[in-house]
Amino acid sequence: MTTLETRLRRDRGRKLLMPYLTGGVTPDWTDHLRAIADAGADAIEVGIPFSDPTLDGVTIQEASDAALARGASTDGVLADLSRNRIEVPVVVSTYANLALRRGADRFCRALAEAGVQGLIVPDLPLEEAGATSAAARAANVDLALLASPATPPLRLREIAERSRGFVYAVSLMGTTGERRQLAASAAALARRLRGVTDRPVFLGFGISTPAQAAVAARDADGVIVGAALMRRLLDGADPASTAGFVRSLRRALDGVPARTSADAGG
Amino acid sequence: MTTLETRLRRDRGRKLLMPYLTGGVTPDWTDHLRAIADAGADAIEVGIPFSDPTLDGVTIQEASDAALARGASTDGVLADLSRNRIEVPVVVSTYANLALRRGADRFCRALAEAGVQGLIVPDLPLEEAGATSAAARAANVDLALLASPATPPLRLREIAERSRGFVYAVSLMGTTGERRQLAASAAALARRLRGVTDRPVFLGFGISTPAQAAVAARDADGVIVGAALMRRLLDGADPASTAGFVRSLRRALDGVPARTSADAGG
Amino acid sequence: MEALALRDPSAAPVAGRFGRHGGRFVPEPLIAACEEVEAAFTEAWADAGFRSDLAWLLSRYAGRPTPLTPALRLSAELGVTVLLKREDLTHTGSHKINNVLGQALLARRMGKRRLIAETGAGMHGVATATAGALLGLPVTVFMGERDIERQAHNVFRMRLLGAQVVPVRSGSRTLKDATSEAMRHWVSATEDAYYCVGSVIGPHPYPWLVRELQAVIGQEARHQCAEQLSAGTPDQVVACVGGGSNAAGTFAGFVETPARLVGVEAAGGAGAALGEVGVLHGFQSLFLQDEQGQIREAHSVAAGLDYPGVGPEHAHLRDLGRAEYVTATDQEALAAAVRLARAEGIVPAIESAHALAWVVRAAGTTDLPTGSSVLVTLSGRGDKDIATLMAYLGDEEAR
Amino acid sequence: MEALALRDPSAAPVAGRFGRHGGRFVPEPLIAACEEVEAAFTEAWADAGFRSDLAWLLSRYAGRPTPLTPALRLSAELGVTVLLKREDLTHTGSHKINNVLGQALLARRMGKRRLIAETGAGMHGVATATAGALLGLPVTVFMGERDIERQAHNVFRMRLLGAQVVPVRSGSRTLKDATSEAMRHWVSATEDAYYCVGSVIGPHPYPWLVRELQAVIGQEARHQCAEQLSAGTPDQVVACVGGGSNAAGTFAGFVETPARLVGVEAAGGAGAALGEVGVLHGFQSLFLQDEQGQIREAHSVAAGLDYPGVGPEHAHLRDLGRAEYVTATDQEALAAAVRLARAEGIVPAIESAHALAWVVRAAGTTDLPTGSSVLVTLSGRGDKDIATLMAYLGDEEAR
């Protein structure tokens, strides 16, 4: 069992929280990283910005652009992470090209060397994930796979099986970004996933408020909150206020019983 | 023999001069008419302005437009002529549509009633002139036909034969308008025409100065001067000055021996 | 005897006449030039070599045959079977290319060294510029200043093709004046230059010659109708009429059939529908004019229909009652263009949209009863008219 | 085994691969949608009914077959036989219509209720808007803001056809970003909407599907060459490459012949010639990128070639050495466009002019020896580019 798996266990007794942060988005991004870690995150997803974030909505596109404009790069973000080790596990997310460009093996080793424990590559679906998956395993990095509301049952099972660390349940058919309401598809997907795997199931995409996080957590083991946090950061929030937002999410999640009927699956 | 034929005889002992004037071009156009008549013209060509003067260059186009803008019309020009009978014969020139619009018969009768003795319709060539020719004859109006440098010998002979009053020799392949030099084609055409007819041959198109008129008259019986006169008129010349220009033409022509070797033909 | 020219399409009309219309009302300096063109075309048209050169260019270069497209959605909406003859798909985007390739070949055969042309919408100018480039003959195009403004797209195309575009500033500064100016220029250049007339207008032999060259539209359509319609021929055949070349070419294929022939003019340029007998630009026909005989200015949003007269053959067909001439307004034409774009994915030239506009108006009435079939010649594509159509759409949507 | 997809054009590439390229690098929410398209197309493509519906539209509506025109004057000037495959003569004015009619029929067969598309030069957008109008499917087109400015003509056309044009303001504001935005939109609309991809790019099955639909270019050209060339096949086959669909469609007809295949990219958007292996927009291929893997912005005067990557089949053909990829600069392309206009009376799209530019440069060198024959696909007409060409000409003449 990897460290990530140890930390993100279903049975940790509370709903899990994974805030998302674009690496290099501001000069003080590692201050945010630390503040968020201290505010009750169970893991942090750190995005390595890519020029063409095809699965991201406007907010994270803007964050990526800002980071790239500041000169952010894979090497830079990893160096920052290396210098700013935090107690909470870090999961890097990025697009396939950045991983494949240097070769999956080298890329995964570089992650591990920077203390990164997990990896999300949204445009590497099951069929294309083979080599990266092997490389990650060799580097002791968990490659988490994504499932979506449109994923049919057999495929869902295979995704859950081959996913490492956790399973990323894309709550809706759409891009990242804040939404007024939690998608109706979220609960059903989380339930379906929990019915086929023991790995923790994280709902992500569109979870924008503590209230939505709480609703999402009824059916999932944890939530990922990205755009809502990044919007605050892009609007000028300092590390104390991003941490404040994360704390409010933490509180909302802590109000949800950690073991619910959701275990029965969907 | 019509009056026009009497007046425009080859053997009148001088080279003949037919200035051109657009009917209705200015409020005082009949003053110009009279002044020109008194300045030594043997006949005056009066244009009835047409909306689409396809054989005219810019000067006479401008004169036509000015006349039409002033409300000039066939009826108006003929009424003016009727009220301002002059001793010198008047030859009306216009485009076919104005003649055919009211019917060739009515049109020619109206000309005759206004005291007009001749008619030129540049877009009624031999083939199309039949009806108008008959109508003109019936009204005792001479329909003069045009010949051009491109007209072949047999056709030239037929044009000369069917032309009444005089033959209009178009001095060049082109539209009306001033030219720096008399066209090289002018003399040859005049000579060819004089070789096939006893009717007076008038060279027209592009004769712009007294000197050019004199050169033209070496081979022709007379000249028609239009654009050069109309340019002066459009530039604001009063009847005295248009008459002055006509007098200078008259003088130049009077310097040309009336019976030259041109009679030998070209 | 009157309709002879139509029955035997390859025979020149007697003395250049279509009934009482047509003729050769040109100043004497142009007579020889007209005769030269007549003789050359008569001979060329009887020469299988010339015809096969032309056929080669039409198919290999210009994209003939053009399809006959059933307008399925529009037909369903209107309750009549609408077939579109797709001249918009030819090279340069209108039927003008059919005529121009023939005339350019003729010019070369005659040993002429350059081409002159008048243009309204610019399609004939573009086509002439194209043929000139293809055959290596320099081209001068006369175009009214007003048309230069509203058909800027085509002015650019002509220049790109290497043609000289001469702005005409006289009169209404549209097609009528461009034609006058082209004739003026021709008088001074008959030796060197071939005058490539753009429609079935002008002195003999042009109305006949251009009709012959455009007859390919009707001939193809006739065969295509035989394949596509169970009745073999359409009940009605409709085309827009400026000078009338696309209509004449279309009608040529159907004049012997029972099909009703309908020419649609711009309401503001309806020589055939509203004109009276007159002479202009070398021919007798029907023209908009006042009681004195001054030619009236036409006014149409379609530069190619902005002409006060109509080709003599149309005047004759009207005299005979063999064809009917109706009008469509600017608004109707613009609306029909947008409608075709949205129903069939085809943006027609505003000229062509006049023909459609009449079909739209007449469908379901006794003029074009439900269940009948109608062939419409789409004389050209609307690329030149995009700005005009957008402005119209903006106005519509603002309402 | 590697080139299997090419040898048997109707078989889907194994696992969507062209050698090491291709694949389906999409986020999980799009997997089902891609599989649905793959299954539907596989089935449709094996269905004679679907194929005959498509063939009907291509001939009756879109003007196929397009001619193969010998460029006589240009050939004489260059000393090589240049044959032009005239996609500029299709309805809407580029090869994009071939692809779009097939995909729109597929969308209807799949029960989709609307179409989405990305566009660069606007030709694919216009084609999609056209097919949507024809089949009654609403269309949304994503287009970079920069392309909206420089291809305004096509933006107007799309709107006239009833399509919604969504400006894309991210990144380079060109084709790359429009494609990203279309994919983002598709994720949220897979149920309802069919994503009509405009080139041989995107996740499997698109590179294969679009190649299949464009293969009609090469198939026709192959037959036409057999008729027109004594050797039966040309020595070289040249096409411009943006994503690579007109080239892929052309090459498909000649990959089994000895003809040399040459793809010409814009010097500033030369994925195949200058790119490195990467993944974008759902497929692995060659992309312009920095050492870190950030995609570089392409820069070309031709909006349709302004793309940093190239379809996976081209990357594979390059790997195999079966095709070569070269570049032409903006200046060369503009000059070639004007040259073709003036020598042959054909104003090509600036995209297509890149292919010609290479022919002009290579003619008489060992790359394209004097006396050889070359087929050039003219992917589209230059109406959309008139303003750009005029500006270039103005600069040239000012010099």
Ligand SMILES: Cc1ncc(COP(=O)(O)O)c(C=O)c1O
């Ligand atoms: C597309 C189109 N249709 C029709 C016309 C009218 O010409 P005609 O009546 O000779 O067919 C024009 C003339 O410019 C045109 O461009």
Ligand SMILES: Cc1ncc(COP(=O)(O)O)c(C=O)c1O
């Ligand atoms: C005329 C034309 N040619 C070529 C292209 C490039 O596309 P592809 O490489 O897919 O043929 C485009 C794209 O917009 C185009 O409009």
